[in-house]
Amino acid sequence: xxxxxxxxxxxxxxxxxxxxxxxxxxxxxxxxxxxxxxxxxxxxxxxxxxxxxxxxxxxxxxxxxxxxxxxxxxxxxxxxxxxxxxxxxxxxxxxxxxxxxxxxxxxxxxxxxxxxxxxxxxxxxxxxxxxxxxxxxxxxxxxxxxxxxxxxxxxxxxxxxxxxxxxxxxxxxxxxxxxxxxxxxxxxxxxxxxxxxxxxxxxxxxxxxxxxxxxxxxxxxxxxxxxxxxxxxxxxxxxxxxxxxxxxxxxxxxxxxxxxxxxxxxxxxxxxxxxxxxxxxxxxxxxxxxxxxxx
Numbered sequence: 001x002x003x004x005x006x007x008x009x010x011x012x013x014x015x016x017x018x019x020x021x022x023x024x025x026x027x028x029x030x031x032x033x034x035x036x037x038x039x040x041x042x043x044x045x046x047x048x049x050x051x052x053x054x055x056x057x058x059x060x061x062x063x064x065x066x067x068x069x070x071x072x073x074x075x076x077x078x079x080x081x082x083x084x085x086x087x088x089x090x091x092x093x094x095x096x097x098x099x100x101x102x103x104x105x106x107x108x109x110x111x112x113x114x115x116x117x118x119x120x121x122x123x124x125x126x127x128x129x130x131x132x133x134x135x136x137x138x139x140x141x142x143x144x145x146x147x148x149x150x151x152x153x154x155x156x157x158x159x160x161x162x163x164x165x166x167x168x169x170x171x172x173x174x175x176x177x178x179x180x181x182x183x184x185x186x187x188x189x190x191x192x193x194x195x196x197x198x199x200x201x202x203x204x205x206x207x208x209x210x211x212x213x214x215x216x217x218x219x220x221x222x223x224x225x226x227x228x229x230x231x232x233x234x235x236x237x238x239x240x241x242x243x244x245x246x247x248x249x250x251x252x253x254x255x256x257x258x259x260x261x262x263x264x265x266x267x268x269x270x271x272x273x274x275x276x277x278x279x280x281x282x283x284x285x286x287x288x289x290x291x292x293x294x295x
Contacts, residue, residue: 030061045131053102064098064130084125092121099124115181127179140172147173154226162234163227175200176225194219208284210291214245215283242275 034042045051045060053060062068066081079088082098096118103109103124112118127137127146136142144166148155158166165171173179176196177187190196197219198205206216214221222241223233230237236244276282281293289295 030058041131044133048131048133049135050130063102066098084123092123095123095125099128109180111178111181111183113181116187117179118181140174141169144169144173147177147179157224157227160227160229162229162231164225164233166226197225204283206284208286209288210281210285210293212282212284212293238274238276242279246275 031043046056050060050064054063064082064084068080068082070078071080079090082094083090084095096112100109100112104112127143128135129137137146148158157163166173176189178189179187181187182189184191185193188196190199194216204215219225220235222235224235225233228234234241279293281287281290281295285293285295287295
């Protein structure tokens with residue numbers, strides 16, 4: 001009984017404290033209606049990154065939702081000036097303008113306008129939750145779930161036999177992509193796709209004495225970044241991948257296709273051999289005798 005009384009006293013104390021925050025500034029007493037015990041998810045904003053926005057108190061609410069004077073009139077069901085849903089969902093541009101009023105110059109968000117997500121009418125609140133103590137979008141694993149909720153093709157690819165460890169939580173989508181926009185294709189962090197790959201795979205970065213042109217040009221020529229049914233994220237299994245370019249390179253120019261697999265005329269170059277068995281340094285070589293990338 002005593003424990004229950006103490007818990008009730010603490011709860012009432014928190015309610016009075018948060019309500020005093022909400023009425024300390026000029027503006028509506030938001031928590032007069034949105035009471036902490038009835039809607040704790042709303043008052044949780046005072047415990048997160050926005051707790052002291054524009055001085056705290058009711059300014060925290062009005063900074064994002066607008067003055068909302070009509071909404072404050074008791075007995076009337078007028079929406080706030082800016083609503084992030086679900087009951088009175090405001091126009092996407094209006095919602096984002098509220099966030100960008102503060103975040104437009106934040107590092108990593110300056111290129112939001114004109115970005116792929118902005119053009120698809122994605123709003124900040126689709127991914128971010130400003131009322132939670134810890135925004136899920138800032139958690140690498142939870143942010144992956146948010147990305148994959150829309151990017152269903154990539155959601156399937158990260159479950160393929162050869163893949164980056166995204167599903168295991170060891171790699172995050174935001175490690176390679178900036179969802180707020182960049183000047184590069186696919187919103188990559190680096191200037192080029194190769195530079196993005198080299199940020200982890202530094203051992204593949206040149207310059208090398210003997211270089212392989214497809215490697216220096218574009219990693220995705222041979223690899224699928226999200227996942228593949230072929231080993232090492234390859235777009236096509238060897239030797240068929242190599243023969244897309246090397247149709248007659250000192251070896252018999254016989255194309256190795258699916259007809260040479262079991263069920264057809266089994267070809268030893270498909271079953272037991274691969275170009276990589278000899279040309280092991282396919283990304284490049286610094287060996288004086290590595291012109292053929294064999295060492």
